[in-house]
Amino acid sequence: MLKENLIEVEQKIEEACKRAGRRREEVTLIAVSKTKPVSMLEEVYDCGIRNFGENKVQELVDKFSKLPSDINWHMIGHLQRNKVKAVIDKAALIHSVDSVRLAEAIEQEAAKRGLDVDVLIEVNVAEEDSKFGLKVEDVLPMIETIATFPHVHIKGLMTIAPFVENPEENRTVFAQLRKLSVDIAGKNIDNVSVGILSMGMTNDFEIAIEEGATIVRVGTAIFGERNYQI
Numbered sequence: 434m435l436k437e438n439l440i441e442v443e444q445k446i447e448e449a450c451k452r453a454g455r456r457r458e459e460v461t462l463i464a465v466s467k468t469k470p471v472s473m474l475e476e477v478y479d480c481g482i483r484n485f486g487e488n489k490v491q492e493l494v495d496k497f498s499k500l501p502s503d504i505n506w507h508m509i510g511h512l513q514r515n516k517v518k519a520v521i522d523k524a525a526l527i528h529s530v531d532s533v534r535l536a537e538a539i540e541q542e543a544a545k546r547g548l549d550v551d552v553l554i555e556v557n558v559a560e561e562d563s564k565f566g567l568k569v570e571d572v573l574p575m576i577e578t579i580a581t582f583p584h585v586h587i588k589g590l591m592t593i594a595p596f597v598e599n600p601e602e603n604r605t606v607f608a609q610l611r612k613l614s615v616d617i618a619g620k621n622i623d624n625v626s627v628g629i630l631s632m633g634m635t636n637d638f639e640i641a642i643e644e645g646a647t648i649v650r651v652g653t654a655i656f657g658e659r660n661y662q663i
């Protein structure tokens with residue numbers, strides 16, 4: 434069953450790439466497995482998926498210990514500074530850096546352990562009160578500060594678009610994030626690359642790809658609806 438879901442998602446990714454004149458290899462699919470049991474992740478792993486996204490540190494750490502070591506784990510949820518220690522050596526990419534203080538905590542722990550940590554800056558493009566992330570105008574100053582941290586490496590930007598009925602409504606959100614990344618790339622800041630654009634979820638990943646996403650984070654379309662009661 435999950436295999437069919439994956440095939441469908443894969444087809445939609447390919448079609449969106451084609452519409453946008455992009456190569457399929459430019460887009461990485463992250464299977465967002467939060468709340469889902471290890472058995473379901475194994476099923477998806479057996480279909481060839483090697484990128485998984487979790488939004489809670491404890492859940493990521495648990496699943497990390499139970500699944501094969503060739504998986505790239507993505508921390509996509511809000512990260513508290515006191516949880517940095519637990520996740521820093523397990524996440525291949527932290528998508529949710531939204532403050533200098535958090536980046537400082539990552540830098541300190543990474544320096545202590547001799548690690549290099551790749552991060553994305555989370556941008557609240559639509560300025561929704563309910564979401565984490567920086568306002569667009571605050572992104573560049575923060576990136577300039579974090580760029581001076583020797584063990585933290587900015588690789589791009591991430592956004593969570595609003596929940597909308599018609600995914601077309603989010604096209605401008607994705608276009609804005611892409612424009613911001615182009616502006617930042619033009620600054621040529623040492624230790625900063627903005628090649629990664631992590632945007633698009635089940636409802637809007639095709640639009641996000643058309644607007645330049647290099648990572649899409651897809652949960653429901655692969656694993657089915659989440660049940661938060663369990």
Ligand SMILES: *Cc1c(COP(=O)(O)O)cnc(C)c1O
Nearest residue numbers: 465488509634635650651652653
């Ligand atoms: C849950 C989640 C997703 C996946 O959402 P779906 O709508 O189920 O695809 C993507 N990104 C983040 C940050 C999430 O928390």
